[in-house]
Amino acid sequence: xxxxxxxxxxxxxxxxxxxxxxLSVSPIGVSTQFVIFDGILWDAVxxxxxxxxxxxxxxxxxxxxxxNKSGGSYAEDVANPLNYxxxxxxxxxxxxxxxxxxxxxxxxxERVMPAVWRANFGDSxxxxxxxxxxxxxxxxxxxxxxxxxxxxxxxxxxMQTALSGYIFAAGAFLAGIPTAxxxxxxxx
Amino acid sequence: MxxxxxxxxxxxxxxxxxxxxxxxxxxxxxxxxxxxxxxxxTILSGIGTASILMFAGLLVGLVDPGxxxxxxxxxxxxxxxxxxxxxxxxxGYCPGTGLTAAATGRWDALWFILGGLLGAAxxxxxxxxxxxxxxxENIAGGKTTLGPIAGTDYPSLIGVPGxxxxxxxxxxxxxxxxxLPDRLTGASTPTVRAPVE
Numbered sequence: 001x002x003x004x005x006x007x008x009x010x011x012x013x014x015x016x017x018x019x020x021x022x023l024s025v026s027p028i029g030v031s032t033q034f035v036i037f038d039g040i041l042w043d044a045v046x047x048x049x050x051x052x053x054x055x056x057x058x059x060x061x062x063x064x065x066x067x068n069k070s071g072g073s074y075a076e077d078v079a080n081p082l083n084y085x086x087x088x089x090x091x092x093x094x095x096x097x098x099x100x101x102x103x104x105x106x107x108x109x110e111r112v113m114p115a116v117w118r119a120n121f122g123d124s125x126x127x128x129x130x131x132x133x134x135x136x137x138x139x140x141x142x143x144x145x146x147x148x149x150x151x152x153x154x155x156x157x158x159m160q161t162a163l164s165g166y167i168f169a170a171g172a173f174l175a176g177i178p179t180a181x182x183x184x185x186x187x188x
Numbered sequence: 189m190x191x192x193x194x195x196x197x198x199x200x201x202x203x204x205x206x207x208x209x210x211x212x213x214x215x216x217x218x219x220x221x222x223x224x225x226x227x228x229x230t231i232l233s234g235i236g237t238a239s240i241l242m243f244a245g246l247l248v249g250l251v252d253p254g255x256x257x258x259x260x261x262x263x264x265x266x267x268x269x270x271x272x273x274x275x276x277x278x279x280g281y282c283p284g285t286g287l288t289a290a291a292t293g294r295w296d297a298l299w300f301i302l303g304g305l306l307g308a309a310x311x312x313x314x315x316x317x318x319x320x321x322x323x324x325e326n327i328a329g330g331k332t333t334l335g336p337i338a339g340t341d342y343p344s345l346i347g348v349p350g351x352x353x354x355x356x357x358x359x360x361x362x363x364x365x366x367x368l369p370d371r372l373t374g375a376s377t378p379t380v381r382a383p384v385e
Contacts, residue, residue, distance in 0.1 A: 064313075093287050143283055158235050163345065
């Protein structure tokens with residue numbers, strides 16, 4: 001438990017990071033990069049997914065309506081992955097990796113599933129991985145429908161007093177709390 | 189220069205996410221089943237801190253109003269929030285914490301990411317249809333804030349200067365973080381923290 005920061009310190013640092021982002025570039029967001037990565041893979045298989053288009057605002061266009069929206073801004077990011085938001089997410093993963101190495105990493109049991117899952121649903125990795133796969137699908141479909149996730153809507157949105165941020169947070173907790181109360185009755 | 193900032197701020201974000209416990213799905217699940225509000229208090233105080241710094245920075249001219257970026261409000265934001273909430277509770281991961289958890293060596297997080305890539309692809313393919321349902325149409329002015337923020341064109345709900353509302357909202361988030369108890373359910377037993385690795 002020693003490595004977990006008290007909420008006051010943790011909140012102060014988290015707030016400082018979100019402030020640093022808006023001070024220097026733009027608010028933090030993550031879920032868009034799942035689309036960009038999908039686009040990169042798709043474009044590798046089918047080069048016609050993102051094409052140069054001098055008429056588009058971004059200079060790129062796509063036959064996919066989602067990549068093509070807002071003047072092809074997602075198509076542009078797929079064509080140029082070395083952009084701020086994509087590198088940000090890669091660096092975020094590197095930062096978490098470094099932190100976990102410095103605190104000695106995880107136990108083999110914890111790597112497979114968290115203790116609270118084990119207490120409620122048993123030791124089967126297949127069950128846990130299947131649940132995580134389906135949950136990931138629902139989370140990213142929902143995030144893209146909403147136009148942001150916990151970082152972009154909940155944290156960045158509410159810190160800027162964005163109406164959309166409050167609406168998103170209300171939806172997330174209205175669904176998340178009853179789901180967790182129903183599924184996880186044993187603590188660990 | 190932007191890439192250097194992406195590496196520095198992104199790296200710090202990932203490091204802090206790990207140190208507040210957000211890369212551990214146990215903490216997220218126990219926040220949502222209300223048995224350990226550590227992470228809730230951390231997130232609320234993080235929002236409050238960031239809000240106060242940003243709006244104070246706007247007032248003194250330190251923060252460029254051009255960096256403010258407000259997302260549109262529409263019915264799909266609420267529906268998407270509900271969907272995220274369900275998956276967030278089942279897995280204990282959101283997009284950012286799923287990626288960082290995988291980086292700390294969690295295998296279940298890799299399955300979450302694979303599901304996430306498929307879910308994002310499904311949205312890409314269904315976007316044209318979703319648009320026809322009308323749930324992406326703006327409500328309440330779209331990219332709306334509580335109060336007007338000087339130097340931006342965003343519509344607002346009330347006429348009081350947005351910077352002062354932002355400072356007040358920031359203080360309110362800090363107050364809620366302060367006032368929330370450590371737990372709301374199962375209070376007969378002391379808080380059992382997820383095991384430390």
